[in-house]
Amino acid sequence: MFDMPVGQGPVHITLQMGPQLVRPVPAEVTEALLSAQITATAGERSGFQLAFDMTKNGIISRRLLPEGFFDPKTRLVVTVTVKGTTEVLFDGLVVRQEVGASNQPGHSTLTVTGEDLTLLMDLEERTARYPNLPPSERVLAILRRYSDYGIRPDVYTEKVAQPPHQDLRVHYQTGTDLQYVTELAHANGYTFYLEPGPTPGQSSARWGPEVRLGIRQHALNVNLDANSTVDQLTFAYDGTAREEPQARWQDPDTRLSTLLPQPPISPLRPPLGKRPTPALKRRTLSGTAKQQRGQAEAELLARAAISADVVSGSGSLDVNRHGYILQPRQLVGVRGAGRAYDGDYYVKSVTHNLRPGSFQQNFTLSREGLEARSDYVRP
Numbered sequence: 001m002f003d004m005p006v007g008q009g010p011v012h013i014t015l016q017m018g019p020q021l022v023r024p025v026p027a028e029v030t031e032a033l034l035s036a037q038i039t040a041t042a043g044e045r046s047g048f049q050l051a052f053d054m055t056k057n058g059i060i061s062r063r064l065l066p067e068g069f070f071d072p073k074t075r076l077v078v079t080v081t082v083k084g085t086t087e088v089l090f091d092g093l094v095v096r097q098e099v100g101a102s103n104q105p106g107h108s109t110l111t112v113t114g115e116d117l118t119l120l121m122d123l124e125e126r127t128a129r130y131p132n133l134p135p136s137e138r139v140l141a142i143l144r145r146y147s148d149y150g151i152r153p154d155v156y157t158e159k160v161a162q163p164p165h166q167d168l169r170v171h172y173q174t175g176t177d178l179q180y181v182t183e184l185a186h187a188n189g190y191t192f193y194l195e196p197g198p199t200p201g202q203s204s205a206r207w208g209p210e211v212r213l214g215i216r217q218h219a220l221n222v223n224l225d226a227n228s229t230v231d232q233l234t235f236a237y238d239g240t241a242r243e244e245p246q247a248r249w250q251d252p253d254t255r256l257s258t259l260l261p262q263p264p265i266s267p268l269r270p271p272l273g274k275r276p277t278p279a280l281k282r283r284t285l286s287g288t289a290k291q292q293r294g295q296a297e298a299e300l301l302a303r304a305a306i307s308a309d310v311v312s313g314s315g316s317l318d319v320n321r322h323g324y325i326l327q328p329r330q331l332v333g334v335r336g337a338g339r340a341y342d343g344d345y346y347v348k349s350v351t352h353n354l355r356p357g358s359f360q361q362n363f364t365l366s367r368e369g370l371e372a373r374s375d376y377v378r379p
Contacts, residue, residue, distance in 0.1 A: 011319075011359045014079040015050075016200055017069070020149065022077050028059040034109065034355070038078060038090045040328040041349035042210060043191040046116040048078065048090050054099065054110045061108075070097050070112050075149075077200045080325075080352075082359060087325055088197035089352055091150075092116040116194050117149055117203060121178035128173040132164045135184045139192075139207045142177045150201045151194065156208030158188045159267050160298035169292070181207065187295070189268045189302030193329065211330050212270045212346055216378045218324045219333040220317065228336065229322040233315035235341045237277075237370065241310040244279035245303035247288040249296045257289060260300055268305040272331075272344045273369030277310045313337075313345060313365035318358075326350055326361050333377035334365070343372025 015030055016022035032052045040046040054061050064070065071094065078090040096113040121142075130138045136157050143153040164171070173180040184207075185192040191210050194203045222233040250257040285303060288296035313334070319325055326332065328350040334342055345365035353360040 010082075010357055011354060012081040013354060014081065016077040016079070018075055019073075020075060022075050022201060026059060026064075029064070032058065032060060036078060036352070036354040038352040038354075039349065040090075040193075040351075042329045042346075043185075043193060044349075045118050046090065046092065046194070048076070048092060048114050050076075050078075050112045052110040052112070053106065054108045055106065056108070060110055065097075065099075065110065070094055070110070072096065076112075076114055077196070079200055080354065080359070082319060082325070085325065088200055088202075090116065091194070091196040091201070091203050093119050095119065116196070117146070117151060118178050118194055120146055120149065121181065122176045125176050126173065130171045130173065133171070134158065134162050134164055135188060136207070138171065138173075139181050139184060142173075142181055143205050143207075145177070146205075150203060152202065152204050154195075154204045154206040154208065156190070158190070158298060159209075160188070160263075160294050160301060162292065162294040162298060165292070186306075187302060188298050189265075189305040191329075195329070206329075209268050210346060212272065214331065216344055217327060217330055217332040217347070218322075219335045219377050219379055220315070220322075220326075221335050222315070223336040230315050230317045233313060233334070233337060235311060235313045235337065238310050238312070239277060240280050241307060242277050242279040242368075243281040243283050243303065243307040245283050245285050245300055245307075247285040247296050247300040249291070249293055250289040260288075260297060263297065263301040263304065265301065265305040265308055268301065269308050269368060271369070271373065272346065272367040273311065274343075274371035274373045276308075276369040279307075308368040309346075309366040311341070311367050311370065312348075313341070314363065315365075316360060316362045318360055320359065322361075325359075326363055328363070332365070335377050335379075339372075340370045343367075343374070343377060 015025045017025050034051040036050050038048045074094045079088050092114045094114045098111040100109045102108045136155050139155050140153055182192050190208050192207045194205050196203050221227050221229045247260045248257050328347050331344055332347050333344050345367050348364045348366045351362040
């Protein structure tokens with residue numbers, strides 16, 4: 001979708017709601033929408049907050065609110081269309097509502113807050129047994145429970161093989177499905193999140209490495225006079241962020257303990273910067289000695305990869321001016337920030353701020369070092 005220009009035009013927001021299957025809301029609800037803020041972050045739950053004008057005799061205060069139309073666990077899908085470009089921005093559940101009553105006419109509001117569909121996976125604790133299943137197949141088994149909500153698994157085999165040995169150890173889940181899936185992701189250097197779309201009512205559940213390969217989004221231009229597309233862009237370089245983890249593993253047959261070799265992180269984090277930052281800190285992982293060797297190696301790789309990003313950027317843009325809807329959890333190029341900070345970045349998070357006729361985005365970027373790896377940045 002990031003290849004589709006939005007052009008210059010009005011912003012249309014479509015809301016669909018329902019207990020599980022959604023349908024378009026009454027026109028009065030869309031007309032009463034004052035603003036929408038939607039945040040999507042890599043590896044974290046996405047959320048939204050919608051504000052509605054709640055006139056005294058309007059349909060919201062008179063009928064919908066008392067009848068439970070905005071009650072918690074109601075499903076809500078937000079789609080935005082900008083001059084022919086349609087994008088599903090959010091698919092989630094209402095968790096909270098607030099009413100602000102005012103003596104001044106037109107100032108009473110209803111604010112609805114919600115989280116994405118991973119909330120479903122975090123509502124019930126369970127104890128489950130997964131004999132002879134590696135981590136990725138355990139995740140698949142869990143995600144199948146949520147197919148009724150249109151969630152499609154997008155699960156990748158772990159980088160370090162961890163063949164199960166039922167005679168040695170059976171893996172158990174304690175806690176919620178979300179806690180267990182996230183724990184498995186972190187243990188393998190992976191990320192877990194739901195990506196809404198491409199059509200309303202569908203989502204893909206990615207359990208795998210961050211998307212750091214493939215086509216870049218159209219560049220964020222700053223300090224390029226008339227060609228600038230970003231209102232502001234600031235960068236930070238934290239030299240202490242990267243760590244070198246160390247792990248020991250004990251051979252169960254010989255009882256000898258050895259230090260595991262440092263793994264290359266490029267299978268998980270293909271480099272985006274030309275000059276990677278050396279690790280200033282050294283950390284010893286606990287509990288790896290008695291794990292299976294593959295599990296200990298996976299945890300060592302994960303810890304090295306997670307701390308690799310030392311350069312961060314943040315900024316804001318107007319979608320109409322930029323010409324495209326910036327997508328989170330994908331790659332984008334930067335131009336005009338100078339030799340040290342130009343080049344490709346991973347879009348860590350995007351916050352969409354929508355009001356009638358306005359579509360602004362705040363975003364954060366990250367990568368592991370300074371200077372672009374290539375002289376070419378996709379315009």
